[in-house]
Amino acid sequence: MHALRKDRPLRRIVLASAATVSGMVLLLALKPQGAQSVAGATAPAPSVSSAPSAPSTGGTGASASPGTGARTVTGGEVQTRWGPVQVRVTVAGGKVTEVTAVEYPTGNPRDQQINSYALPRLRTEALAAQSADIDTVSGATYTSDGYKQSLQSALDSAGL
């Protein structure tokens, strides 16, 4: 457009705003919504570092209390974008009775904020589901992913 053409600033502002807002909405809408998605393509693929030998710290039955037959199993340490995540489960009578995150990202205040609400929810979900098939907590995708993978490796080791 020639610089001397009569300009309609209002129309341009409306057009630019509309284009920006609809572009953003479109981008967000095209992304998978919520739960079961895997971490982004450019994220370093989370790897279960010590999965098969998971009972490394806890060990099968390491802290078994003889009366109840409860034992703890520690899952593999999973590298996520924000840092390693590792989960320990307590199993009694073939049921998961407790899930504890032994390692999770704490590098910056945002991590701490995320963990303070995401970890309790993941724990509740895991106890309810009795499996690693749980929902991702919104806003804590990477931590949730790592949590699920570490949980799965712990459950595998526990033979559940």
Place this chain on the structure above:
Amino acid sequence: MTTISEPRAATALPPAPRRSPAGAVLALLWAGAAAVLALWWFGTGSVAGTAGRLTGAGRIAGLLCGYSCAVLVALMARVPLLEERVGSDRVARWHARAGRYTVCLLLAHVVLVVAGYAAQFHASLVDEALSVVLDYPEMLKASLGTAVLLAVGIVSARAVRRRVSHEFWYYVHLGTYAAVFLTFWHQLALGADFVGNAAARAAWYALYLGVAALVLWFRVLVPVRLNLRHRLRVESVHREAPGVYSVVVRGRGLGRLGARPGQFFRWRFLAPGLRWTSSPYSLSAAPRQDRMRITVKALGGHSAAVALLRPGTRVWAEGPYGALTADRGEGRKALLLAGGVGITPLRALFETLPGDVTLVYRARAAEDLALGGELEALARWRGPEARVLYALDGPHGERPSLGTESLRRAVPDLAERDVYLCGPRSFAEDLYVSLRAAGVPDRRIHHESFEL
């Protein structure tokens, strides 16, 4: 009249029309924006819930804002490709437009991210904003930078800009560099797309370092070298018309500047009251080996003080800038349309444009015609292919018509000419309408204006 107006060979510049690289530059800038969106797209797994959507939108706005900050600075880095090929005035308008958009993106980024975090952590907006500013790494710096950027945005808004002095606006604007530096670090420390992605981090560093290098080179080192090399001083000041003054500047080896007729420099006169401002003034004659001349209308402040310059005053100049030059033309016929002091670059072009040149000079009265005697002399020297026409107010103050019909009557072969247009905005806009109606295509209407 001044002594340096002796004409020079008019055939010195063969017409070699060059396409403006504006389209390519814009395409490159948009491609960069698309790449930034792609960075978000491939770095984002899923978007969960209201909090996820708010934070996601905030991140997109933030990435685009970080990119456009770099672009804004690059546009003003005085890169010759932009200044001399696209045109300084056009680039300045891009900068102003993109600047307004960037301020909106910045506000959107701040509001959306804080709202998204607040929704995620079930905190109030105020608490979350405080926590983001105070607890997150690099965020104190970034908040300070944001405040500066918003201040720059406010000072540059048209309504405010009119009420503040040029100097105030300019020095607030310089704060942009500090602000961009301060906000850079939080992008890398907290930007989810950079934390786990070394390639993205490297690209971001390359973008910002590249822009910093452009600024350092073209805004600092090139001007320093120019002024050390050419040692410019005021030689003389002449009154051309009521309130219009010419300043002749002497220096060494000015041919090496490569300044072409129609271009301008940014001038800073090292005299009391003028030292802190640099103003763009066009060359009003083709540059000589040892002298250049500008013609300035005393509109107040800086331009009024120019009339009082003493010979020998040192001058700091940056340039040459501007794309209103002979190589924009496509044919061998030109029409120059000057309004008031807009005559200055056209006077230089009238001297040097090859081929058939008609100059139409609009002024209120005959005594307001700055450089009129020179133009007559040039026309006589160039012979029948050069003409000067005047459009003056009638005896009762009635304005001459510059409509399509009167233009056609004065210049019958109007549609075959390259038109160079310089003058106040309203003058240029009216003429543009007339020219289009007369069948002159956009690409042959060459214009320069510094009103944003």
